[in-house]
Each structure stands twice: as structure tokens, then as C-alpha cells.
Amino acid sequence: MTGTPKRLAVAVNPAASFGRNRAVGPAVVDRLTREGYDVTMLREANVELLRREAEQAVALGTDGLVVVGGDGMVSLGVNLVAGTDIPLAIVAAGTGNDLARGLDLPFDDPPLSIEVLVDALRRAPRRIDAARVRHGALTTWYAGVLSAGFDAVVNERANRMLRPRGPSRYTLALVRELLIFRPRAYVITIDGVRREQRAMLVSVANNRSIGGGMRIVPHADLADGALDVFIVHPLGRVGLLRVFPKVYSGTHVEHPAVEFVRARSVRIEASDVVAFADGERLGALPVDIEVVPGALSVFV
Known part of the structure; x- marks a missing residue:
């Protein structure tokens, strides 16, 4: 794992896709742990609590933030790491999954998304644009x-x-x-x-x-x-x-x-x-x- 992120924060929306994909988050954490990463799983009862936990995890230091869910989770992640050097990873498990589509990631197959994530973590991250709204x-x-x-x-x-x-x-x-x-x-x-x-x-x-x-x-x-x-x-x-x-x-x-x-x-x-x-x-x-x-x- 030389040159790859070691510490990962995994933020999970348990209500993603109306709860149909609630098993995806634990599967992501299990797979990344078996791959040798130091994984912190963030999973709260509501999005506001989850945001606070994710903010704290980022503030304490992480080599990557993984969001599991749909575009709401992507929005949470983008607002935590945009303008920083902390990379964002997406395991699409929501309803729309539009940023996953735009990045040519799997958007309707969570098990495949996990495999693609594991492979992506071995590569250098890519820079994309973001928009800032006042x-x-x-x-x-x-x-x-x-x-x-x-x-x-x-x-x-x-x-x-x-x-x-x-x-x-x-x-x-x-x-x-x-x-x-x-x-x-x-x-x-x-x-x-x-x-x-x-x-x-x-x-x-x-x-x-x-x-x-x-x-x-x-x-x-x-x-x-x-x-x-x-x-x-x-x-x-x-x-x-x-x-x-x-x-x-x-x-x-x-x-x-x-x-x-x-x-x-x-x-x-x-x-x-x-x-x-x-x-x-x-x-x-x-x-x-x-x-x-x-x-x-x-x-x-």
C-alpha cells in the first residue's frame, strides 16, 4: 500500500435509496479493512449528526473521505473536502447517483462500486472542478x-x-x-x-x-x-x-x-x-x- 491512503473515513447514509442499500456501508468498511486500511465508519441517525461526525473526522486528519449513498451524501462530502487536498471517493447507493454517472463510476451496482473503489484507491486521485455558491x-x-x-x-x-x-x-x-x-x-x-x-x-x-x-x-x-x-x-x-x-x-x-x-x-x-x-x-x-x-x- 505504499503511496496509497492509509486512513479512511467512511460516511454512510443508512437511508440511502429508501433504506434498500443499508447493508452497503458495512460491506465497504469490511472490504477496506480486509485490504489493510485504517477505517473509521461514520453512521448517524440523521444527516446533521453525520455531517458533524464527518467534519470532526476530517479535522482530525484522514487520507480520504468515502461517502456511501446518493447525491445528498456526495454534497456532504464535497462541502467537507472541496478546496483541500483530501480526496473524495463515492460508493453509489442512492436514488440519483448523478456525480457517479459523471465520473463514469458504477451507479446501480453497489458490489461493483466497492470493487471499483478498492481499485481506485490504488491510483492517484484526479482533480475536477467544483462550484462555490454564495x-x-x-x-x-x-x-x-x-x-x-x-x-x-x-x-x-x-x-x-x-x-x-x-x-x-x-x-x-x-x-x-x-x-x-x-x-x-x-x-x-x-x-x-x-x-x-x-x-x-x-x-x-x-x-x-x-x-x-x-x-x-x-x-x-x-x-x-x-x-x-x-x-x-x-x-x-x-x-x-x-x-x-x-x-x-x-x-x-x-x-x-x-x-x-x-x-x-x-x-x-x-x-x-x-x-x-x-x-x-x-x-x-x-x-x-x-x-x-x-x-x-x-x-x-
Whole structure:
């Protein structure tokens, strides 16, 4: 194990994928221990307690942070190690697993994810970009996508739903919101250039997908030093219903209502619009976003 991390903190979401994958965390710890690593398992009753435990583990010193769960756990990990030299590893065991998809890691096979993790730990970590968001007095990091519009409203509804237990929950939430959603008035400042417009949604992407594989920005690159602003201009319900199924395959990019703009910094303002980053609720707009090239070290 010369040159590889020796001490690993493993943060586990026992409710990942609605509890269906609660055995994955102990399996990860068992396998890493058998591989000779000094493993600290972090597993608490709720995410806030888990975050505190993980913060303490990182503060005490670790050679790597492994998160077991979905994009909520990835968000927890990113916010602990972005801007540091502590690498992040992902064992995908959640519902969406979008950053795992973006990193070409297994996203629907936990046993394979464990094998890939063991192999990845033997290699040098890779640097990818992360985005830093200032919202109110707070600063939050994300590695995937910030949503502020129709997709954020869908995310909020999906988070309140108990069923179905899988990515189809997002699809059902989407269909329900289609019945009532209207375009919003935005002020978007991209690299210092201000624009006022109405839009169905505004997303700022570092990764390709959200919602368990919806390829909203299929050309996004995690390590290109830039973000991709994704805007859907006003559409009626029928028009939006025609566009959104294409998002799953990434074939929406040529639609006349769809716009992409590369950026290093973005400010989004709007009334009555909530922002989500990596599926986690940030709160009401405005938000200020900047890309930080190479801010995140990951085992892949």
C-alpha cells in the first residue's frame, strides 16, 4: 500500500435509496479493512449528526473521505473536502447517483462500486472542478448542478414524496408540476454581463445530469474550468412536455427554446424561486456562483 491512503473515513447514509442499500456501508468498511486500511465508519441517525461526525473526522486528519449513498451524501462530502487536498471517493447507493454517472463510476451496482473503489484507491486521485455558491450569509460547494426554476420546483416536490422509491419519483413530480408551472422573470449576470428575461428554468451545471440521469447539459465537462448555464425560454405546457422527455437522452440541445452559455461566474436573481445544488435545498434567490478549477480531488 505504499503511496496509497492509509486512513479512511467512511460516511454512510443508512437511508440511502429508501433504506434498500443499508447493508452497503458495512460491506465497504469490511472490504477496506480486509485490504489493510485504517477505517473509521461514520453512521448517524440523521444527516446533521453525520455531517458533524464527518467534519470532526476530517479535522482530525484522514487520507480520504468515502461517502456511501446518493447525491445528498456526495454534497456532504464535497462541502467537507472541496478546496483541500483530501480526496473524495463515492460508493453509489442512492436514488440519483448523478456525480457517479459523471465520473463514469458504477451507479446501480453497489458490489461493483466497492470493487471499483478498492481499485481506485490504488491510483492517484484526479482533480475536477467544483462550484462555490454564495447565498445570503452562507457559502456552499457543489460538484454537479445548481437548479433554479422548473427543475428546482420538481426537485422540491420529489423530495416531499415518499413514493415511488426510485428515479421515477422525479418523473412523477415533473408531470404534476407541469400542470401549474409558469415562466419566471429572471435577472442573470454571466461573467459580468447582465440580462433580463423570462424563463422556465435556469441551471448552472458542472456535471452532465440531474434527477438520476436527466442529461440536461450532455456536453458538460467536470474538469474544463468552466460552468454551463442551461436556460429554457418560455414554453407552454405542451411545449415543455415535448422538451423534457428529450432531456433524458440529451437530444433537447437543438430545441429553439434551449440555450447554453459557458461561464466562470453567474448571478441569478428572481422572486419566489428557490435554488437547489446537487439536489440539496439552498434557499431563495439570489445566488452568486463561481467555478473553482481543480477544487476537488476524487478517486476514480
